[in-house]
Amino acid sequence: xxxxxxxLLEARGLTRVYHRGSEKIQAxxxxxxxxxxxxxxxxxxxxxxxxxxxxxxxxxxDNPSAGELDIAGRNIFGGxxxxxxxxxxxxxxxxxxxxxxNFYLIPTLTVRENVALxxxxxxxxxxxxxxxxxxxxxxxxxxxxxxPEQISGGEMQRVAIARALVNRPEILLxxxxxxxxxxxxxxxIGEILKxxxxxxxxxxxxxxxxxxxxxxxxxxxxxxDGQAYET
Amino acid sequence: xxxxxxxxxxxxxxxxxxxxxxxxxITLSTWVLVSLFGFNRGYEKALNRDIENMGYQLMVMAKxxxxxxxxxxxxxxxxxxxxxxxxxxxxxxEAEVDKITPILMQAFFDPNKGESGGIAGxxxxxxxxxxxxxxxxxxxxxxxxxDNSAPEVVMGYEAAELEQREVGDMTLVPEKNxxxxxxxxxxxxxxxxxxxxxxxxxxxxxxxxxxKITTIGIKVKKDADITKxxxxxxxxxxxxxxSFSQVKQTIMKLISTARVMVLSIxxxxxxxxxxxxxxxxxxSVLERLQEIGxxxxxxxxxxxxxxxxxxxxxxxxxxxxxxxxxxAFLFARATDLLMRRILPYAPSGGLVAIDGKLALxxxxxxITTGLLSGLYPAWxxxxxxxxxxxxxxx
Ligand SMILES: Nc1ncnc2c1ncn2[C@@H]1O[C@H](COP(=O)(O)OP(=O)(O)O)[C@@H](O)[C@H]1O
Ligand SMILES: [Mg+2]
Numbered sequence: 265x266x267x268x269x270x271x272l273l274e275a276r277g278l279t280r281v282y283h284r285g286s287e288k289i290q291a292x293x294x295x296x297x298x299x300x301x302x303x304x305x306x307x308x309x310x311x312x313x314x315x316x317x318x319x320x321x322x323x324x325x326d327n328p329s330a331g332e333l334d335i336a337g338r339n340i341f342g343g344x345x346x347x348x349x350x351x352x353x354x355x356x357x358x359x360x361x362x363x364x365x366n367f368y369l370i371p372t373l374t375v376r377e378n379v380a381l382x383x384x385x386x387x388x389x390x391x392x393x394x395x396x397x398x399x400x401x402x403x404x405x406x407x408x409x410x411x412p413e414q415i416s417g418g419e420m421q422r423v424a425i426a427r428a429l430v431n432r433p434e435i436l437l438x439x440x441x442x443x444x445x446x447x448x449x450x451x452x453i454g455e456i457l458k459x460x461x462x463x464x465x466x467x468x469x470x471x472x473x474x475x476x477x478x479x480x481x482x483x484x485x486x487x488x489d490g491q492a493y494e495t
Numbered sequence: 496x497x498x499x500x501x502x503x504x505x506x507x508x509x510x511x512x513x514x515x516x517x518x519x520x521i522t523l524s525t526w527v528l529v530s531l532f533g534f535n536r537g538y539e540k541a542l543n544r545d546i547e548n549m550g551y552q553l554m555v556m557a558k559x560x561x562x563x564x565x566x567x568x569x570x571x572x573x574x575x576x577x578x579x580x581x582x583x584x585x586x587x588x589e590a591e592v593d594k595i596t597p598i599l600m601q602a603f604f605d606p607n608k609g610e611s612g613g614i615a616g617x618x619x620x621x622x623x624x625x626x627x628x629x630x631x632x633x634x635x636x637x638x639x640x641x642d643n644s645a646p647e648v649v650m651g652y653e654a655a656e657l658e659q660r661e662v663g664d665m666t667l668v669p670e671k672n673x674x675x676x677x678x679x680x681x682x683x684x685x686x687x688x689x690x691x692x693x694x695x696x697x698x699x700x701x702x703x704x705x706x707k708i709t710t711i712g713i714k715v716k717k718d719a720d721i722t723k724x725x726x727x728x729x730x731x732x733x734x735x736x737x738s739f740s741q742v743k744q745t746i747m748k749l750i751s752t753a754r755v756m757v758l759s760i761x762x763x764x765x766x767x768x769x770x771x772x773x774x775x776x777x778x779s780v781l782e783r784l785q786e787i788g789x790x791x792x793x794x795x796x797x798x799x800x801x802x803x804x805x806x807x808x809x810x811x812x813x814x815x816x817x818x819x820x821x822x823a824f825l826f827a828r829a830t831d832l833l834m835r836r837i838l839p840y841a842p843s844g845g846l847v848a849i850d851g852k853l854a855l856x857x858x859x860x861x862i863t864t865g866l867l868s869g870l871y872p873a874w875x876x877x878x879x880x881x882x883x884x885x886x887x888x889x
Contacts, residue, residue: 320882325792325881325882349796349878349880353794356794357793357794360792366785368785368786370786372505372508372509373505377501380496380497381502381790382793383496383497384497384498384499384502385790385793385795385796385799386794392496
């Protein structure tokens with residue numbers, strides 16, 4: 265296998281401009297980068313430097329103002345085309361799993377149901393057993409029938425991770441996944457992500473304030489004023 | 496595995512009181528609607544049956560207000576004026592007349608009836624002609640009088656119940672202190688006849704000291720022109736003609752006014768219930784923007800979200816609708832009693848006729864209206880962008 269074919273995601277001059285009244289905010293300013301299959305990339309940088317905006321573009325949650333993005337050999341953004349909600353959804357459910365600072369579990373559903381929820385909308389073949397497998401792997405098998413309010417924050421994020429992975433995504437996108445957790449839980453989530461990357465070969469794109477966590481991945485990218493610097 | 500349906504109904508359980516209030520609204524308006532439609536059909540049916548059971552289509556009586564007279568007649572009335580019995584012989588000559596029977600209605604005050612006494616109604620009928628008018632009468636025991644002047648009575652089912660009489664017992668005509676022998680007790684008919692006491696015409700004339708009659712019942716020949724006969728009867732002196740098809744029209748006209756009013760109340764109730772549905776579902780969408788956004792990052796299409804929210808509306812309307820119909824069935828008797836108190840004239844028998852077809856029809860319209868009201872919240876939810884909703888709480 266050549267290095268070339270191992271490229272999973274390639275961004276060229278990605279730019280996102282927000283308009284706030286007459287003011288233009290260049291939240292992401294011409295970022296070009298390549299992410300290979302199996303990489304664990306961390307983005308660090310001060311608040312407001314454009315980390316979230318960038319990973320949202322990489323994760324197809326938003327359209328760029330300019331620039332191009334290829335994922336798994338497919339051109340997603342480029343040539344000025346704007347993808348509608350449905351097209352974005354199709355790309356997302358095929359390729360991505362997401363976790364955020366807030367866990368966004370559905371409070372009326374049990375842990376098991378929360379993890380199974382994505383399958384109600386879209387189901388890749390052969391993922392039926394993933395719910396149990398992932399929850400067991402994340403040490404949550406004894407909490408399957410609990411409601412989100414009955415488990416701790418660290419456990420909630422594990423459930424969110426299981427939910428993000430249930431459809432076997434190519435890339436896990438994590439925006440400050442430990443932002444709401446204490447340092448002990450934070451470390452545990454870090455270990456889980458590292459394991460998933462090492463053992464399951466999952467590609468991870470993570471944003472984190474926490475230098476320790478950010479260093480877990482092999483690759484660290486600094487964001488400043490909407491621009492990305494490899495370190 | 497979890498289905499979108501489960502997600503929808505579990506979401507409704509989140510705000511139990513709100514959901515319950517919405518359900519109560521839908522239930523009540525469905526209840527009113529079904530009962531109203533049921534009443535619409537039941538009333539006319541009951542009225543037709545009452546008129547059918549009169550046995551005759553035309554009634555001739557001494558002058559007075561025709562509506563009042565008809566109502567009195569239907570209710571076993573009292574206080575009517577008298578006319579000559581010879582009138583019968585004039586009328587029977589008309590070509591349209593099939594059968595004819597003279598009737599004397601009398602009412603006597605019975606101090607032992609009820610709390611403070613009451614009116615006991617007696618029908619003086621001719622055993623030679625009256626039974627043919629009521630071929631559907633069945634005797635629980637005994638039979639008709641032996642002749643037109645026998646000291647005998649035939650009692651309606653309820654009249655016999657009330658007085659605790661069996662065939663062979665004696666009964667006392669109040670006010671006049673005359674003893675008569677019970678020779679027959681009728682089966683229940685579900686009409687005013689159940690409360691009536693029938694006496695041979697001559698016997699009642701003798702007791703009352705009157706040699707006249709109050710009423711003539713006329714059965715018109717099949718296919719004969721009733722209106723033509725009516726017009727001929729109007730030529731007779733000092734009588735009025737009551738046609739039951741006219742009475743029916745008049746009553747139905749009165750009822751339809753009341754019905755339009757109740758229908759508008761029902762429509763307002765449904766509009767309010769539907770506003771409740773829109774409010775409940777829209778609120779629950781607005782409270783869940785982030786959750787909906789997250790569902791979208793999971794791969795839910797706008798259509799999936801639309802269906803999810805629409806399902807909530809469907810659940811609310813189905814449960815509310817079914818409960819409302821259930822109540823309507825369960826409390827049909829109570830509705831009946833209520834209607835009887837409101838209405839100017841209520842025929843005997845069930846006024847509220849609800850059947851499966853009517854129930855399904857109403858349920859269908861409630862659910863359709865509900866789904867229409869769910870369109871806007873569902874559409875709104877479908878349009879939620881994942882990013883905006885997630886960003887909202889920073
Ligand atoms: N929806 C938005 N509308 C306008 N400005 C925005 C929006 N989202 C982010 N921004 C601005 O873009 C810049 C980058 O924001 P963000 O990507 O959230 O930074 P970070 O995640 O690194 O803290 C900030 O100045 C922020 O205020
Ligand atoms: Mg951020």
